[in-house]
Amino acid sequence: xxxxxDTRTKIVLAAMDLFWSKGYNSTSIADILSRTQxxxxxxxxxFPGKQDVLIAVLESYRDGLYPMLxxxxxxGVGDPVDRIFALLDRYRWLIVETECTYGCPIGSLALELHExxxxxxxxxxxxxxxxxxxxxxxxxxxxxxxPAGLDKAALAQFVLTTMxxxxxxxxxxxxxxxxxxxxxxxxxxxxxxxxxxxRKPETA
Amino acid sequence: xxxxxDTRTKIVLAAMDLFWSKGYNSTSIADILSRTQxxxxxxxxxFPGKQDVLIAVLESYRDGLYPMLxxxxxxGVGDPVDRIFALLDRYRWLIVETECTYGCPIGSLALELHExxxxxxxxxxxxxxxxxxxxxxxxxxxxxxxPAGLDKAALAQFVLTTMxxxxxxxxxxxxxxxxxxxxxxxxxxxxxxxxxxxRKPETA
DNA sequence: GCGTGACTTGAACGATCACTCAAGGAAAGG
DNA sequence: CCTTTCCTTGAGTGATCGTTCAAGTCACGC
Numbered sequence: 166x167x168x169x170x171d172t173r174t175k176i177v178l179a180a181m182d183l184f185w186s187k188g189y190n191s192t193s194i195a196d197i198l199s200r201t202q203x204x205x206x207x208x209x210x211x212f213p214g215k216q217d218v219l220i221a222v223l224e225s226y227r228d229g230l231y232p233m234l235x236x237x238x239x240x241g242v243g244d245p246v247d248r249i250f251a252l253l254d255r256y257r258w259l260i261v262e263t264e265c266t267y268g269c270p271i272g273s274l275a276l277e278l279h280e281x282x283x284x285x286x287x288x289x290x291x292x293x294x295x296x297x298x299x300x301x302x303x304x305x306x307x308x309x310x311x312p313a314g315l316d317k318a319a320l321a322q323f324v325l326t327t328m329x330x331x332x333x334x335x336x337x338x339x340x341x342x343x344x345x346x347x348x349x350x351x352x353x354x355x356x357x358x359x360x361x362x363x364r365k366p367e368t369a
Numbered sequence: 370x371x372x373x374x375d376t377r378t379k380i381v382l383a384a385m386d387l388f389w390s391k392g393y394n395s396t397s398i399a400d401i402l403s404r405t406q407x408x409x410x411x412x413x414x415x416f417p418g419k420q421d422v423l424i425a426v427l428e429s430y431r432d433g434l435y436p437m438l439x440x441x442x443x444x445g446v447g448d449p450v451d452r453i454f455a456l457l458d459r460y461r462w463l464i465v466e467t468e469c470t471y472g473c474p475i476g477s478l479a480l481e482l483h484e485x486x487x488x489x490x491x492x493x494x495x496x497x498x499x500x501x502x503x504x505x506x507x508x509x510x511x512x513x514x515x516p517a518g519l520d521k522a523a524l525a526q527f528v529l530t531t532m533x534x535x536x537x538x539x540x541x542x543x544x545x546x547x548x549x550x551x552x553x554x555x556x557x558x559x560x561x562x563x564x565x566x567x568r569k570p571e572t573a
Numbered sequence: 574g575c576g577t578g579a580c581t582t583g584a585a586c587g588a589t590c591a592c593t594c595a596a597g598g599a600a601a602g603g
Numbered sequence: 604c605c606t607t608t609c610c611t612t613g614a615g616t617g618a619t620c621g622t623t624c625a626a627g628t629c630a631c632g633c
Contacts, residue, residue, distance in 0.1 A: 172610085188483050190394045194591060204612055205592075211610095215591065268480065275541045276472065276480040279392050289541050322547060323554040326534025333533055334526065337479045337493050343526060350527040354554075357561040376580085398621060408582055409622075415580095419621065 173211045175201045177225050180218045185270040188277050189219055216282060219274075223288035226271060230295050245306035246355060249324055252300075253348050256328055257341065265339045268332040271296075297321040312362045320358075327351045377415045379405045381425045389474040392481050393423055420486060423478075427492035430475060434499045449510035450559060453528055456504075457552050460532055461545065469543045472536040475500075501525040516566045524562075531555045 170178075179200040183192040194215060198205060212218050238255040239248050259267060271292045278285060300321035304311065311317075331347035374382075383404040387396040398419060402409060416422050442459040443452050463471060475496045482489060504525035508515065515521075535551035 186483065188394075188481060190392075191483065193589075195589085206594080206613075207611055209592065266483070272537060273480045273483070275537055276477045277392060279390065279395065279470070279477075286541065286543070293538060293541055316550070316553075319550040319554055322538065322550055323531075323534075326531055326538065326551045326554075327527075328534075329537055330527075330530025330532075330534040333476060333479055334497060334530065337490065337497055339490070346520070346523040346526055347530045349520075350523055350530075350558075354558050354561075357558075357565070361561070397619075399619085410583075410624080411581055413622070 172203065172207055173221070175203070176208060176211060176218060177221050180222050181225065181270070184219065184222060184274065185267060189274055190277065216285065220284060220288060223271075223274075223285065223292060227288065227292050227295060230292075230299070235299055245303035246310070246359075248303050249300055249355075250348070250352065253324075253328055253351075256332060257344055257348070260332065260335050260341050260344055265336050265341060268336050269329055272329045272332065293325060297325050300324045310359050310362055312358055315358065323354075324351065376407065376411055377425070379407070380412060380415060380422060381429050384422045384426050385429065385474070388423070388426060388478065389471055393478055394481065420489065424488060424492060427475075427478075427489065427496060431492065431496050431499060434496075434503065439503055449507040450514070450563075452507050453504055453559075454552070454556065457528075457532055457555075460536060461548055461552070464536065464539050464545050464548055469540050469545060472540050473533055476533045476536065497529060501529050504528045514563050514566055516562055519562065527558075528555065 176197060179197050180192070183196050183200065187196070194205065194208065197203075197218070198208060201208075208218075212221070234255070235252065238252045242248050242251045256269065271289060275289045275293075278289075281289070297318070298321070301317050304315075304317040304320060308317075327347050327350070331344035334343040334347070335341050337343075380401060383401050384396070387400055387404065391400070398409065398412065401407075401422070402412060405412075412422075416425070438459070439456065442456045446452050446455045460473065475493060479493045479497075482493075485493070501522070502525070505521050508519075508521040508524055512521075531551050531554070535548035538547040538551070539545050541547075
């Protein structure tokens with residue numbers, strides 16, 4: 166089944182990869198054109214400008230969160246807490262696979278684009294929110310094992326923080342163990358929370 | 370005392386500010402020149418090229434870690450655990466002061482420079498290591514309040530992770546509370562560690 | 574006064590950037 | 604066969620990038 170790809174789709178796929186590996190500013194339109202084997206006219210027929218390609222990429226990440234990231238990561242993993250660490254393991258795998266050169270595409274773009282357009286900044290925020298909401302769902306599913314008054318939204322954000330900070334340090338040091346230690350600390354955090362919940366259950 | 374600044378120093382100071390606010394790639398030599406009121410010849414007399422300005426900036430951050438960042442943040446704060454959170458509060462202050470537009474200069478550069486020169490990458494790593502080593506010193510000074518077998522290096526890295534992840538999310542959402550929640554989670558983590566240490570003291 | 578080295582001047586260079594557009598298919602409906 | 608519409612072609616635009624360099628200025632030892 167040789168799928169004939171839409172011009173827009175071809176561009177978005179190529180741009181996703183290029184923005185991920187080189188960043189937005191360092192990726193030129195010429196890079197996208199040579200990757201897709203298109204001419205500039207075709208690209209500018211499909212998109213008004215470079216920033217609109219970025220917007221399409223971010224929308225694609227947003228829409229692909231479950232089908233492309235979470236569902237594969239959670240396949241065969243039923244326990245909600247395990248799912249959180251399965252997702253982190255997915256990122257670990259990406260780090261190893263790319264020899265610590267790639268990171269989280271959203272995080273990289275978020276720190277690269279300093280004076281971002283409101284639409285772009287909002288899409289970055291939406292991507293983060295989608296991710297943390299998914300973690301929050303896991304935390305709610307595991308609510309019986311966690312302390313009663315726990316701020317689940319804050320903890321979900323903390324999971325994202327651990328992932329982003331770990332990826333950043335692993336990439337800078339070219340060493341996955343910097344990611345692993347962060348995940349290990351988060352594991353400890355969860356263990357302590359669950360131990361606390363087990364010690365005095367059902368209290369507000 | 371009107372100090373006449375060295376050309377190199379003037380350039381480094383201007384570049385620190387520009388790289389911080391706009392990033393490395395988005396800062397042009399022309400930006401640095403107009404900021405310093407110098408001509409291109411003077412800059413290229415002081416530095417072989419743009420990347421060498423970046424290297425000087427990173428060396429400046431490395432050398433300024435204690436005098437410019439830690440000592441001011443720790444002034445009047447004796448308790449080692451309080452010092453950790455005083456430092457995080459310093460970053461919080463920067464976020465608020467810049468209306469969530471600036472972040473950690475090292476973290477931003479680390480994620481912006483995807484295919485960084487080895488010298489640059491190493492200087493980024495050195496800056497991270499200097500920071501975490503300082504936190505580690507605090508943890509060692511508070512060792513009596515912490516669990517015996519605690520991996521202090523890992524926890525120190527986790528503090529950096531919390532800071533970087535919090536800054537990233539605060540900047541993306543244009544809202545400091547994303548930073549605050551991360552610091553709150555870390556506070557909980559410390560509280561749980563100290564409670565565990567108090568429960569069963571002096572055990573390995 | 575004069576030579577010498579350190580530093581500055583700023584126009585100019587080639588490369589590359591995002592982007593444009595007149596011209597040219599290709600397919601479909603009439 | 605013609606028209607219309609959609610899409611592609613690719614040379615070309617002006618702007619901006621990092622960088623160069625011949626010429627000029629300046630302080631200082633002789």
